[in-house]
Amino acid sequence: MPKSIILNETHTGHFEDLLRCPICQHTLSLVDRKSLICKNKHCFDLAKQGYVNLLSHGIKSKYNKTLFESRKNLAQSGFFEPLNSKLCDLISSEAKSFDRSLNIVDAGCGEGSNLASIQQKLYQHTGRMPSCVGMDLAKEGIQMAARDFEDSFWCVADLAQCPFVDHAFEVILNILSPANYAEFERILNPDGYVLKVIPEKDYLKELRAVFYAETDREDYTNAKTMELFENHLALTEIVPVHYTRTLAKPLIENLVHMTPLTWGAQEERIDRILKLDSLEITVDLAILVGRKKG
Template identity: 50%
Template sequence: MSKNKRERVNANLLGKNEEIFRCPLCSGPMKLVHFKSLICKNHHCYDLSRQGYVNMLPHGLQTKYQRRMFEARRMISRKGFFEPLMAKISGLIIQQSKSPSGRIKILDAGCGEGSLLSGIQEKIAQNSALDPLGVGLDISKEGIYMAAKEYSNSIWCVGDLAKAPLASQQFDFILNILTPANYAEFCRMLAPHGRLIKVLPEKDYLKELRNIFYERTNKQIYSSHNTLNIFKSKFKLLGLERLRYRVTLDEPWMEPLIQMTPLSWGTTEERRIKALKMDLREVTIDLTVLVGAN
């Protein structure tokens, strides 16, 4: 698909589904005007970008996520790093859908550069009669820009999850993958029969990197216990599955791998350089997938 066409497809998809949005300032419904702006009845106006995404973030909010991190994540993702995770989530969605066919709405809350949502949607469409509409929300403009440029099968929106610019009780599934949650907003946005699927890292997630970065520091031992307890206090836990696999690195992946992971934020330059020089050939992915209901 040509670049211009993809951008138009994004705007068209958004226009056909304008009811999914709500104004982040006054919570009013939004209308797409001239395929150019989403406008509420109080005239709060959010323009579509050239790439067809919409920025609904109040001015002044900054994020520490950077373009390079998203580029690294996409590169890693393209190498099949998250294939088993995408297969697991799409399988859960197919299994948990209340009917075997028809439209389902999936929100990826904290979608980053969008490769996971797009891949999950593709797998659902391939393996079932469901017709998934994906909505990717992220506070990072860089992430959403990259998503909208690449993937035309979803709606992409820059917004703050703490005050999500999306209507209430409409999503059949909300995904929250390796990124912070906002349970009050998840409750509000989930349809009555809806499911929250949250993925969190377990103690051996990228342990090969963790061992180098956090050798002899208290950050080395990670526990998902608190996250699980918070989840259980907000949502009814319907399922919990551990997903563990190893990925073989066939070429020097260390740089994007280090870029991709927020684990590296707290490390020293010396340890980063040490990690870059290591001939690491396998890394461990260790995750828990939680399914919850309101």
């Protein structure tokens, strides 16, 4: 049997309560510990790797196995730990206000390393293991997450049709990933909040300076992303996350293969970065804290 938490009878009932059919929106029930089925007989089988595909139809993603493996290698090096620590601090400060279990969804979780790190940090800080759900459109990422991290529920799902009941989550994480605010507002608990991580102007500026020198992509602004966020949610706080890391050659390769900044860059410019023996890289991010308006 798969080792994913969804097949653990202690946890299955809880995650089952959070789920709804992405086709007809009726509740899903676990049948024979191998399928999630709604009353209209829409059926979603559990994969042997321990995740479930909750897409209503096939969708192709640009994110592939190489990208996710590279991202995992960077995560294991500690590249994202300052960000994960800051997110954990923000959640910990509010966790005591929720008298029931703390439900967290990472919308656009990739291969799961951020969510897994945050979950373990929260357990260490609060003594409570939050119930964590990771969703992503890319099956390759979810397969890796289910294989490597057994303490969360992982699903392939579409942000435009989130397979969750209304008000399911106290915390929605959205880390360097697209958002669907209509769905976020629907699945967010009335007292919950969204933590959206966005790039600031110096994020990976060393790559941008080489890949897109003297083009309109050399400089970055997040103004439109900020405006969209504030159009849908009450922005209560902006938390900066800024640090640098010096990467050796293997991690430079992982960074290049991980970031969508590489898409569209000329091969000779990519090779210029890949030939470096070391590279100091800037991580410049902002965490937007948002709550429902009104």
